[in-house]
Every structure is written in C-alpha cells, then in structure tokens.
Amino acid sequence: MASSGSSNSGRRSGPLSFLADLYDLDTLDTRFTTPSSVPYRAANDKREDDKVVDQRAEPPKWRSLEFHLYYLVFVTVVPYMFWVAYDVSRPSDPRYDRFKNRLADGWIPGRKIDVSDAQYYTFRINLPYMALLLVFHPLLRRVWNAVYPVPQELKAGRANAAEAAEARLRQRTSYDAAFALFFLVALHGFSAVKILAILAINYRLAMSVPKKYIPAVAWAFNICILFANELCSGYKFKAIALLLTGGPATDMRTDTRALVSLGQWLDRHGGIMRRWEILFNITVLRLVSFNLDYYWSLDRWGSNPIEKKQLDPANLSERDRIATPASAQDYSFRNYLAYAIYAPLYLTGPIITFNDYISQQRYQPATLSPARTLKYAIRFALVLLAMELVLHFDYVGAISKSNPTWSTYSPAQLSLLSYFNLHIIWLKLLLPWRFFRLWSLVDGIDPPENMLRCVSDNYSTLSFWRGWHRSYYRWLLRYIYIPLGGSSFRTAWDAARTVVTYLVVFTFVALWHDIKLNLLIWGWLIVVFFLPEIAAGMLFPRRKWESRPTAYRMLCCLGGVGNVLMMMSANLVGFAVGLEGLESIVRGIFRDYSGLAFLVTACAVLFVGIQVMFEIRQSELRRGINLKC
Incomplete structure (x- = not known):
C-alpha cells in the first residue's frame, strides 16, 4: 500500500505493525494526511522524500511522569466506567423488568442484546443483504463494461487522454443511471415515481430559470421539498386519490372508489423501504449541489481552468476536483440521475459534490488502493464488533427508552448511562457511513470519511463539528457558510454577522435532520456553545503564552472540560433523552452532595482525558498533520 509507507516507514513488520497501519489516518482517509490543495501523488512523493514536522509540535510527553499518572487514572477509571453501565444492565438490577422487553436473544451465550434503537436494528438485520449488494453491484458493473466497452482504439492509447476520459465517464455514468432506476424500484416500489418526479422538477428549474434566480429557486424548492415530504408523509397514493376525487371513499361512486383502491394497492407495494421520505433528506443535498455547481459553472464556460493552471486532469487535488466546474455537456439528465441516486451513497452518504463525482468518473482517483480498501473493511468489521459487544453487555439505550425513574439511579450511574448512550449514537451513525x-x-x-475521531476524543465544540459528519460539514461550508460570508470577529458588526451566519447554518442543520423541536434546540445550543470557546480564544491568544506552554496547556484543558460537558448536554437533547430527560438527569446529579462530589471527580477525569487528546494532536503535528479537529 503506497500510502502506508509515507506515514509508517521504518516500522518493523509483524502484527503490531499491521495494527498500527490499520489505524493510521492515511488508511482511514487520505484527505487526513494530504492537504486538499495538493494532488495525492505529489503529496505522497514529498512525504517519502522529506518528513515534514509542524513547527507548533512539542516534544513527546508519553513517557513523562505527568503522563504516567494519567495512565494510572485510565487503568482504574475506564474499567470502572464499563462496570457501572454493566451493573445497571444485569437481570439482578431491580429496574430490569422495566426495560427487558427491549432486549432480544443475542449471539453471545447467556447474553441478550439491546435492540431498542430502531435505526441500528434496521441496519443490523439488513447487513447480510447489503453485503451481497456490495459484491453484486461492482461485479454487475464489470458485466456492463463488457457489454458496453470503451472502444479499443481508446484503450490502446491511439486517442488522446481526454477522449479516453470522456469514454470512461460515459461508460460509468450510464451504468450508474441505469442501476439507479433499478435500485429505486427495488427500494421504494411505485414510490420511485415520486422521487423521479422531484428530480425532474429540480433539474428543469435549474436549466430553465434565468441565471440570477437559480440559487434562490434551488434553495426555495429543496427546502419546500423537505417540509412537504414530512408534512405529507411521502404523498401516499391513497391520499392523492382522495384529493382528486374530492371526498372519503364511502361517499363516492364505484369508479372513484376504484381509484382510491388503486391508490391503496400502490401504497402497499412500496418496495423494501416504504418510507422513502425519511431517506430523501440526503438526496436533497445532492440536488442543491448539482444546481449550485451548475450555476457557478455558467461564469466559467469558455475558459478551461485546468489548462489555465497547467494541471494534470488525471491527478487533481481534491480542492481542484471540487472547484473546477464540469463542462456544459456534463450537466445532462443522465449524469444528474447517476449522481443523485448513486447507489453506494444514496441511503446515507457520505456526501460528494457533483463536480467531484464527475471528475472521479473521468479519472480514477490516485487515492484508491486495494490494500487500503481491505484495511478499511477490516476497520469496519472491528467497529461492528465493538458495537455488538457494547449492546450485549450495556443496555443503556433500552434503559433510557423505557421512561426510567432517574431518581432511582446514583449520580455515577446517571452520568455513565448518558455517556455510553452518546457512544451508541456515535457508533450507530458511524457504521452505516463506513459501510456505504x-x-x-x-x-x-x-468520498470523504464522515467520522474522524471517536466521540471520546473531542474537547472543542468547533473541532467536534468539523469532525462529526465531516462530509456534511464540508457541504455546509461550500453551499451555505462561505456564500453567507464565513466568520470574522474583527469588529462588533462582524461578530454579530458571524453569529447570525451560525444560527442560519445550524437552523438548517436541525430542520434537515428532522422537523422536531428538540433538534432545533440542539442546533441553537451548538451555536451558544461556540461562543465561549471563540471568546476564550480571543481573550487568551496562544501567542501571548509562548513562554509558558505548560500553563497554557492547563488553561486550555480547563476550557476543554467545560466544552465536553456542554457538547454532551447538547447531543443528549438532540439525539437521546430530549430536553426533559436532560433536566431529570441534571436534577439527579445535583440532588445531594454525593452528586456534586461525583461531578468534581468526573471533571478531574475529563481533565486527564483531554490532556491525552492534546498529546494525540501533538503526535499528528510531529508527522506534519494538522486536522484542526
């Protein structure tokens, strides 16, 4: 594997070397080790020739006395944390009867498994079928390529590289578009017609409205689709029939009743996933991407940025793949359909822009490697195993969904139930994203990797957002945040405008996830929690503490403890127990002095954990990697 040598050169061969290579950032996603403005081959060659170390990197602390004390905390506290969650999950716990109906027989002898989370349960039971599809889809592409081959003269190199690239683009997007139709019908049955109608309307709007109105029309249409899909429950055929006939079926003539019966029949044949509207939110992002990439391309036609910059189109940097507009003929309905319903990324993402999709279809990315893909698959299997083990021994999800009496739990139990709940949320999102x-x-x-760091490896609210659902974060930057002006805190006016920008972004984020009050509160809480970190950065700039690096590290760690507590609170509100559940948990922790004592102890443990997080980032800087998250 070419990439592993760049970051792991000099390591001995053997199981430990393989494990280190398996968990190397380059194995996870080359975007983490390669600057977005540098082509991968050039960056890889530079890493081989010259080891770059970030000037901000500090000497390693792993063997210092300070960190040996931290290791002692880890060795004692982490097993205790798992024990507390396991202890309240045992059948001997007096509250077991309240949540045992949310458990099912597991594959570990003598253990049940927590199946209370519908999202993960659906993924889990369908995983064998999706694995078959993962094998079948690429193999079917080979069959397609044999039936519709690239002309031999292009393969033999008797044509220029551009013509060969165009042939590859046509071959791949034709297959993707054809498979998209099959995929939609299999997934959603007759509801595939609704999805294709939405796609067709969006495409027609982009191609027909005057140029200056394209952004406004694109946003208005797609936001309305988000609300309409939710409010109309996916436009049931029966409801459409009743609307057309003008009344309930009992008041109708025989012929109109037949139309309603037909609507009911069509609704019953909704494919494998009848509620298509739940999954369509991710497609909306691709529709906006197509429309806005098309809009920005209109100013660039007639000039060729690749020729102007003298770039190699087969070895573009990621930034150039995204920023360089496709040619006019690339914005065809076939390519649009192939992109919007690209099967591997259709259900959950990660999100890729239209420009990037077209570029990768023309030229296979240099970042692809069979060895790296195999290691990525092994990492997915290990994460799946971790999730299964947690659900077999810690029933925190079932407990939180069974309307528990929080006052019956100790402060330690309350806190760790919440903590492990967040890890289950993180894992249940990570697994589908990694699989697809x-x-x-x-x-x-x-496509970009969606999750960079474990939920337990985040101390900054800003950095957490950059690393959580990373492809969505990048989409928001390109299509909302930067067009709205980005961020600046040079003046009071700039600061106020930046806060408004954050509010707009996170209001969209919340509504995009689901039209629910707790998610809207979550989005606004994230913005509120940004402000203390931004203010602290302005009040305590790093440059003023250069002579006292240890003191500055301790100060930042204290701020990180506060950030972690705020992030846990926001995510519990948005994705776990809601606002009322969080209030109950907080009351339970503060109901007596033992709760306050536990809170102080927990903050001390978080302090230790954040010091280790700092050192992990320093280790990355010593390798010349600055992820800013």
Whole structure:
C-alpha cells in the first residue's frame, strides 16, 4: 500500500505493525494526511522524500511522569466506567423488568442484546443483504463494461487522454443511471415515481430559470421539498386519490372508489423501504449541489481552468476536483440521475459534490488502493464488533427508552448511562457511513470519511463539528457558510454577522435532520456553545503564552472540560433523552452532595482525558498533520 509507507516507514513488520497501519489516518482517509490543495501523488512523493514536522509540535510527553499518572487514572477509571453501565444492565438490577422487553436473544451465550434503537436494528438485520449488494453491484458493473466497452482504439492509447476520459465517464455514468432506476424500484416500489418526479422538477428549474434566480429557486424548492415530504408523509397514493376525487371513499361512486383502491394497492407495494421520505433528506443535498455547481459553472464556460493552471486532469487535488466546474455537456439528465441516486451513497452518504463525482468518473482517483480498501473493511468489521459487544453487555439505550425513574439511579450511574448512550449514537451513525463508503471505494469512487475521531476524543465544540459528519460539514461550508460570508470577529458588526451566519447554518442543520423541536434546540445550543470557546480564544491568544506552554496547556484543558460537558448536554437533547430527560438527569446529579462530589471527580477525569487528546494532536503535528479537529 503506497500510502502506508509515507506515514509508517521504518516500522518493523509483524502484527503490531499491521495494527498500527490499520489505524493510521492515511488508511482511514487520505484527505487526513494530504492537504486538499495538493494532488495525492505529489503529496505522497514529498512525504517519502522529506518528513515534514509542524513547527507548533512539542516534544513527546508519553513517557513523562505527568503522563504516567494519567495512565494510572485510565487503568482504574475506564474499567470502572464499563462496570457501572454493566451493573445497571444485569437481570439482578431491580429496574430490569422495566426495560427487558427491549432486549432480544443475542449471539453471545447467556447474553441478550439491546435492540431498542430502531435505526441500528434496521441496519443490523439488513447487513447480510447489503453485503451481497456490495459484491453484486461492482461485479454487475464489470458485466456492463463488457457489454458496453470503451472502444479499443481508446484503450490502446491511439486517442488522446481526454477522449479516453470522456469514454470512461460515459461508460460509468450510464451504468450508474441505469442501476439507479433499478435500485429505486427495488427500494421504494411505485414510490420511485415520486422521487423521479422531484428530480425532474429540480433539474428543469435549474436549466430553465434565468441565471440570477437559480440559487434562490434551488434553495426555495429543496427546502419546500423537505417540509412537504414530512408534512405529507411521502404523498401516499391513497391520499392523492382522495384529493382528486374530492371526498372519503364511502361517499363516492364505484369508479372513484376504484381509484382510491388503486391508490391503496400502490401504497402497499412500496418496495423494501416504504418510507422513502425519511431517506430523501440526503438526496436533497445532492440536488442543491448539482444546481449550485451548475450555476457557478455558467461564469466559467469558455475558459478551461485546468489548462489555465497547467494541471494534470488525471491527478487533481481534491480542492481542484471540487472547484473546477464540469463542462456544459456534463450537466445532462443522465449524469444528474447517476449522481443523485448513486447507489453506494444514496441511503446515507457520505456526501460528494457533483463536480467531484464527475471528475472521479473521468479519472480514477490516485487515492484508491486495494490494500487500503481491505484495511478499511477490516476497520469496519472491528467497529461492528465493538458495537455488538457494547449492546450485549450495556443496555443503556433500552434503559433510557423505557421512561426510567432517574431518581432511582446514583449520580455515577446517571452520568455513565448518558455517556455510553452518546457512544451508541456515535457508533450507530458511524457504521452505516463506513459501510456505504466502503461500497463506494470498492466501486471506484472515493468520498470523504464522515467520522474522524471517536466521540471520546473531542474537547472543542468547533473541532467536534468539523469532525462529526465531516462530509456534511464540508457541504455546509461550500453551499451555505462561505456564500453567507464565513466568520470574522474583527469588529462588533462582524461578530454579530458571524453569529447570525451560525444560527442560519445550524437552523438548517436541525430542520434537515428532522422537523422536531428538540433538534432545533440542539442546533441553537451548538451555536451558544461556540461562543465561549471563540471568546476564550480571543481573550487568551496562544501567542501571548509562548513562554509558558505548560500553563497554557492547563488553561486550555480547563476550557476543554467545560466544552465536553456542554457538547454532551447538547447531543443528549438532540439525539437521546430530549430536553426533559436532560433536566431529570441534571436534577439527579445535583440532588445531594454525593452528586456534586461525583461531578468534581468526573471533571478531574475529563481533565486527564483531554490532556491525552492534546498529546494525540501533538503526535499528528510531529508527522506534519494538522486536522484542526
């Protein structure tokens, strides 16, 4: 594997070397080790020739006395944390009867498994079928390529590289568009017609409205679709029939009753996933991407940025792949359909822009490697195993969903139930994202990795947002945040405008996830929690503490403890127990002095954990990697 040598050169061969290579950032996603403005091959060659170390990197602290004390905390506290969650999950716990109906027989002898989370349960039971699809889809592409081959003269190199690239683009997007139709019908049955109608309307709007109105029309249409899909429950055929006939079926003539019966029949044949509207939110992002990439391309036609910058189109940097507009003929309905319903990324993402998709279809990315893809698959399997083990021994999800009496739990139990609940949320999102990205890698498209760090490896609210659902974060930057002016805190007016920008972004984020009050509160809480970190950065700039690096590290760590507590609170509100549940948990922790004592102890443990997080980032800086999250 070419990439592993760049970051792991000099390591001995053997199981430990393989494990280190498996968990290397370059194995997870080359975007983490390669600057977005540098082509991968050039960056890889530079790493081989010259080891770059960030000037901000400090000497290692792993063997210092300070960190040996931290190791002692880890060795004692982490097993205790798992024990507390396990202890309240045992059948001997007096509250077991309240949540045992949310458990099912597990594959570990003598243990049940927590199946209370519908999202993960659906993924889990469908995983064998999705694995077959992961194998079947790329193999079927090979059959397609044999039936519709690239002309031999292009393969033999008797034509220029541009013509060969165009032939590859046509071959791949034709397959993707054809498979998209099959995929939609299999997933959603007759509801595929509704999805294709939405796609057709969006495409027609982009191609027909005057140029200056394209952004406004694109946003208005797609936001309205988000609300309409939710409010109309996916436009049931029966409801459409009743609307057309003008009344309940009992008041109708025989012929109109037949129309309503037909609507009911069509609704019953809604494919594998009848509620298509729940999954369509991710497609909306691709529709906006197509429309805005098309809009920005209109100013660039007639000039060729690749020729102007003298770039190699087969070895573009990621930034150039995203920023360089496709040619006029690339904005065809076939390419649009192939992109919007690209099977490996259709259900959950990760999100890739239209420009990037077209570029990767023309030229296979240099970042793709069979060895790296295999290691990525192994990492997915290990994460899946971790999730299964947690659900077999810690029933925190079932407990939180069974309307528990929080006052019966101790402060330690309350806190760790919440803590492990967040980890289950993180894992249940990570697994589908990794699986579908793996499918895409096998198929020849390299989308961004959605999760960079474990939920327990975040101390900054700003950095947490950059690393959580990373492809969505990048989409928001390109299509909302930067067009609204980005951020600046040079003046009071700039600061106020920046806060408004954050509010707009996170209001969209919340409504995009679901039209629910707790998610809207979550989005606004995230913005509120940004402000203390931004203010602290302005009040305590790093440059003024250069002579006292240890003191500055301790000060930042104290701020990190506060950030972690705020992030846990926001995510519990948005994705776990809601606002009322969080209030109950907080009351339970503060109901007596033992709760306050536990809170102080927990903050001390968080302090230790954040010091280790700091050192992990310093280790990355010593390798020349600055992820800013």
